[in-house]
Amino acid sequence: MNIKFYNTLSRQKEIFKPIKSGEVSIYTCGPTVYSRSHIGNFRTFLFEDILKRVLLAVGYRVKHVMNITDVDDKTINKANNENKTLAEITSKYTAEFMEDVATLKILPADELPVATDHIQEMISMISALIKKGNAYSTDDGSVFFSIESYKDYGKLAHLNLKGLKQTDRVAADEYTKDHPQDFALWKAWKEEDGDVSWNSPWGKGRPGWHMECSAMSTKYLGNHLDIHCGGVDNIFPHHENEIAQSCAALDSEFVNIWMHSEHLIMTDEKMSKSLGNIKTIPELLADGHSAESLRFALISSHYRSKLAFSNNKLDEAKKSVHRINELYQKLTEIADSGKSLPDEYDLFIEILADDLNTPKALGVLFNYVRDLNRKIDNVQLSKKEAAMGLFFLNKADEILSILKKQDDIPEIIAQLVEKRETARKEKNWQLSDDLREEIKEKGWIVEDLHDGTKCYPL
């Protein structure tokens, strides 16, 4: 099967060919651990999760590396503001990040290297760049990459140097640079950095932001890798600068396919910390949304489109997740142990293999759900077909991970349900309805089937 991915570099879909047959190397830009990641950040991490799961589903071995940025302006500021050490801040938020990753059932990366463990690798790379004439040090002990020394600069973001606007931010930069757009590889120590510094051939300082990704991707995945991902905002400057650094330092091809996810927006605004309209995973869980609903909401639009995130969207996701889980439960009761797959599975995979078209794949899934429900209603579904359906849902779920697989019903609820059953048998409708209400108040829904009842969390 041909797998196609949209490559930011070429601005078109390309047929995916791994460098090494049967194996895919992926580097994804991870969090900067200075605060809890929000749902917008997780849109990107979930897109990467789907990417990985699709590659695994079609039989590739996947080597995935995600960096943790644990030293930069934001982490240092945070530590200063809270009067804590850098390590205290970054270890706290790294732990929280990993917690959220687990909650959302995101497959963790094989390696999660942190920047501060790779200072030596970065220094070597910077030295190599200076030696080759792609970088220069300044009087204060900083090192900059000279963008004029790298002729392809701008090829990812499709920027040409002439068209660049002289923005205030660039103009206001306090460093002395040859070219205003030259970016820092090494930043000389400043007073506000406190005790955050490493020795280098250029004096005390710390690495520039982009350096860690170049150094760590090379260390863990080699000079040349298959796929590199991140949010669209990373295209420029981060990924553009990575390309310049890596290609210049290594004299090698760097990344074959660059994939970027669009932003999640709330009420037509980008979710951002400065606007104060962010939601974290624990907050959303506290609002009563399940991990499955969150996953569903995040994959219900294509990763390259802006995602309109709203309460309405979450409510819809919850119902959709329930619909699929409901069928799953029914199938469990009917199915024999068969292990064959319906044609819809191939279609499902094929659609996902076409640049991860999750909304379209969900369409296929729902069509199938309706077909099976119809057969169940008409008592036409054979045990064999049910087993097929069950196997399909399980296989699809290896990618989507939206099945809840039976929640445990608390003892109190189970007792109330039983009590209600007795009342119903005695045709005591008043008591039965009251009990249903009571169960609902405790957060569970009871539904009466033709034979018995069903109970699930609200």
Place this chain on the structure above:
RNA sequence: GGCGUCGUACCCAAGUGGUCUAAGGGAGCAGUUUGCAAAACUGUCAUUCAUCGGUUCGAAUCCGAUCGACGCCUCCA
């Protein structure tokens, strides 16, 4: 100033030259079922794809203009 994206039903959202009188989900309405509900099922719900032109035998899909929303141009996923 430069580069780029998007505008599909009440809402979300696929479709990127013919199978489109446009998938799927949610909401609504009507019905089957049910002690009543819920769930499920059935029917209904865009002859039309921001607007106006053009190319084509054929366009939501290509081109141009207009209107509207948005992103990037040094540290935000």
